[in-house]
Amino acid sequence: MVIAALIVAAGSGIRAGGPLPKQYQEIGAVPVLRHTVQAFLDHPEISQVQVVIGKDHLPICQDALSGLDLLPFVTGADTRQGSVHNGLSALEPYAPDGVLIHDGARPFVSPALISNVVAALREHTAVIPALPIAETIKRVTRDGTIVATIDRDGLWGAQTPQGFRYNAIIEIHDRAKRSEHRDFTDDASLAEWAGIPVAVISGERQNVKLTTSEDIASADARLRQEQWAALADIRVGHGFDVHQFGPGDHVTLCGVRIPHSHGLVGHSDADVALHALTDAIFGAIGEGDIGVHFPPSDPQWKGAASSVFVEEAVRKVKALGGLIANCDITLVSEAPKIKPHLAEMKEAVARMLGVTTDRVGIKATTNEEMGFIGRKEGMVAYATALVRLPLR
Structure with a gap:
């Protein structure tokens, strides 16, 4: 089974602050995106790695990923859904059997998790890693007032990489684009909309998405501690x-x-x-x-x-x-x-x-x-x- 990885890194990344978008900020003296991409390049079951970048990010992306064996960068769209569609379209000439779609700001994805998603994809059309929600969930108004407590039974937090049979996910994206449904926040949501069952496997606590400046600082400290201990x-x-x-x-x-x-x-x-x-x-x-x-x-x-x-x-x-x-x-x-x-x-x-x-x-x-x-x-x-x- 030929598996491609699609790394989505087209966001502005401004919530993390700093002089660069979050995916290009350094943790452990290496850009976040390079950590992420390297995890898939190093995995023996991944055949190609396609990176989708912001329209103004080419110079900083070339600097962050210099020397890596990647497919030509693809420019993203105004939405995550549009960016993924652009990346999937760019993969069409390579005819992969499956594709793992992963957030560029999740640098701690492990080889084991990638392997587990690939293994599940051999049995399913769509599969995602996820973790059960442990915290009590509150619905809060914009002014900061709790209006309801949500029953967390059966609630899971979705992660990436999300795996799909290539022909199925590109067809779903094409359909969504034609029907002007452009507000899906992850690709499993598109599969659900199209009526395709999505299998869930166990995610990993360490596979966090870096969003804020505190996330970047914490990730940097973690990597430096690991690096120095070695x-x-x-x-x-x-x-x-x-x-x-x-x-x-x-x-x-x-x-x-x-x-x-x-x-x-x-x-x-x-x-x-x-x-x-x-x-x-x-x-x-x-x-x-x-x-x-x-x-x-x-x-x-x-x-x-x-x-x-x-x-x-x-x-x-x-x-x-x-x-x-x-x-x-x-x-x-x-x-x-x-x-x-x-x-x-x-x-x-x-x-x-x-x-x-x-x-x-x-x-x-x-x-x-x-x-x-x-x-x-x-x-x-x-x-x-x-x-x-x-x-x-």
Whole structure:
């Protein structure tokens, strides 16, 4: 039986707040939609994955799902029903026997649940996962007053993926479109309207649909906890760097240009903070120092932005299956003043490391006018980085 997956991700996703629709916001440092799509791509019983996206979402969708083996994206409609119809129509050339229709904002669908829906679809024309309602159900007016208590006996909450024989569900969608019935909120409702029995199998509590900002935050925390629990090899690296002052009108620290009476002398942009941080990360994974990977004798690094060095160190950590947990940087110099630029510096480093700003510490102090630092001849940076790797 050839089974296709149809992922519906055409909604505006505005109820979750944030700068992006909810399906493109990150949980566990990965877009919600990528988690969802990957679950079906990885499943051995799914032959094709078709994603339906919003009409203005192509650039962010391409970014979120880059590198995945997917059918060409399909643009959705004004309603969920219309979006599903567009996706089903796009699947017609592939002639699947069955299709699993799934919400793009349900990233925790398990391989077992997908298998169970596929197995039930071999016996039924339509099947959905669902869970019995456990809470007492109240009917409430718009002003917040209870008007009735609903008997919850026999009430179930529907989930996705909802499975259908392809020929049956596309024919039902065609009929509904011709008859101008366009207010169905899920595909099982269309099957009921068409008189097709819908089998119900047990859903999963974890298979939640992310809707609000609280849902996104909770999902992110859950994934990060799971991710960190699997990274039990904890490494600490230390970095140190020093650069002398020379001609110039600014210094670059943590990737931020800061006006100053002098510049820092170096082969690259002489970002003393990022050089120390790069050494700390390399040190945590036993990869030597910055000079090993980016020798000053190599002309390609002349004037280079030091963010390149940090990002390469992070890439090596990720190649080992790890992540950066946090970093702490201390700058020692009589001038310039760092405090006015701290927020921008923290944000820049957080982007390089792929962490939140609360995991980036940046401090500045003077040398009490002692030594070469006190004489304003140069600047020193110290950095530590905590790296988490899988146990080997």
